[in-house]
Amino acid sequence: MSWLQSLFNKETAAKAKRDWRLLIVDGHGFHLTLRFLNICQSHRILLAVYPPHSTHRLQPLDVSLFRPLAAYYSQSIDDFIRLSQGLATITKRDFFENLYPSFDRALAEANVASGWPKTGIEPFEPEAVLKLFEKEEGEGLGSSELDRGSRSHINRSLDSPSAVRTIRRIVNQEVAQRDAQSQRVVGSLSETCLSLAARCKLAEDRKQGYLEALSNEKKKRKRGRPLMEEFRGQEGSGTMFLSPSKILKARELQDAKVAAKEQEAQEKVQKAQERVDQKTQRKLEAQRKRADRVARAAARKTEAALKKAQKEARRRLRRLRGSLKQSLKSPTEGL
Numbered sequence: 195m196s197w198l199q200s201l202f203n204k205e206t207a208a209k210a211k212r213d214w215r216l217l218i219v220d221g222h223g224f225h226l227t228l229r230f231l232n233i234c235q236s237h238r239i240l241l242a243v244y245p246p247h248s249t250h251r252l253q254p255l256d257v258s259l260f261r262p263l264a265a266y267y268s269q270s271i272d273d274f275i276r277l278s279q280g281l282a283t284i285t286k287r288d289f290f291e292n293l294y295p296s297f298d299r300a301l302a303e304a305n306v307a308s309g310w311p312k313t314g315i316e317p318f319e320p321e322a323v324l325k326l327f328e329k330e331e332g333e334g335l336g337s338s339e340l341d342r343g344s345r346s347h348i349n350r351s352l353d354s355p356s357a358v359r360t361i362r363r364i365v366n367q368e369v370a371q372r373d374a375q376s377q378r379v380v381g382s383l384s385e386t387c388l389s390l391a392a393r394c395k396l397a398e399d400r401k402q403g404y405l406e407a408l409s410n411e412k413k414k415r416k417r418g419r420p421l422m423e424e425f426r427g428q429e430g431s432g433t434m435f436l437s438p439s440k441i442l443k444a445r446e447l448q449d450a451k452v453a454a455k456e457q458e459a460q461e462k463v464q465k466a467q468e469r470v471d472q473k474t475q476r477k478l479e480a481q482r483k484r485a486d487r488v489a490r491a492a493a494r495k496t497e498a499a500l501k502k503a504q505k506e507a508r509r510r511l512r513r514l515r516g517s518l519k520q521s522l523k524s525p526t527e528g529l
Contacts, residue, residue, distance in 0.1 A: 195230060203237050210238070218242045218315075220249045221434070228448045231441045241436035251323055254309025259300055266296035 198217075206215050217234065219226065221243035234241055249256050270292040271284065284292075314322040365384040372380065434440070 195233070198230065198233055198239075203239070207237070212238070214238045214240050216240050216242060218244070218253075220244050220253060221246065228445060231436065231444055234436070235438055235441050241434075243434040243436065245433055251326060252313050254313050254315065257312050258305045258309030262305060263296055263300035266299050267293055270296050 202217060215238065217239050219241060226241070226243065231241070233239075244252050250261070251257065274282070274284070274288065274292060310316040311319070312322065314320050365380060368380055436444070
């Protein structure tokens with residue numbers, strides 16, 4: 195953000211005066227925020243956003259400076275290791291010593307000037323970039339080289355598995371007991387088995403990698419995408435020219451995202467309140483049930499005490515009646 199205001203706008207405003215200026219950016223979603231777009235519109239700056247994963251061919255800085263810098267630095271590190279016969283290691287003190295000469299060579303005036311025609315920006319020539327892709331396709335590996343590379347990769351992948359050692363041991367035992375023709379057949383079958391085992395191992399590794407990539411992508415989607423990534427998803431994967439009308443559309447998209455987040459937050463609060471209400475209701479219901487159980491237990495005790503008292507009263511009444519009858523019989527017997 196400070197680069198846009200203190201460098202680009204400051205260095206180009208005087209020359210442009212009231213005209214619109216064009217700023218070409220790589221389109222990283224975390225850089226092109228709505229605040230960035232608003233500043234560009236207020237200073238009459240048009241944005242051209244490169245397609246994803248294309249700056250290594252379309253951005254002059256990557257093509258004419260960063261690529262030579264990486265090549266020169268790698269060459270410097272190779273020379274450093276070769277001169278020490280591989281006995282010296284690269285430390286922090288060696289980093290700048292190898293980087294600065296590479297940096298000085300890469301940032302030559304000729305390299306800076308060559309970035310614009312190489313990317314077809316100035317002079318405007320899109321064919322300059324397309325020719326690079328045609329050249330790369332023409333310089334591709336032949337089928338025999340690819341076959342040799344795949345076979346060597348398979349052989350390297352079979353260096354350590356215990357299953358390979360077991361197969362080789364069994365094959366060697368069988369081959370030792372057979373004639374030359376049988377040895378060739380068994381050897382061919384052995385190589386076929388080993389090749390199939392390697393392919394299965396490679397397929398398993400690819401599957402695991404795909405699953406991990408899918409898991410990471412799901413995590414990214416849960417976190418949400420930046421504004422420009424969603425905007426690009428609606429506009430397409432090509433180069434975008436962010437005119438004032440498209441910036442307005444981006445604002446509407448941002449407002450929709452904010453409204454959706456607010457709605458989601460409200461729904462979360464409402465669901466949380468519903469859970470609290472349900473928990474309170476369950477607690478009250480449990481308390482009511484406990485009170486009912488206590489009341490019913492007290493009623494049962496009271497009823498049992500009442501029955502016991504009534505039983506005791508009836509027993510005493512029977513005793514009293516028996517005593518009364520006995521007393522009434524006694525005077526009569528005396529006469």
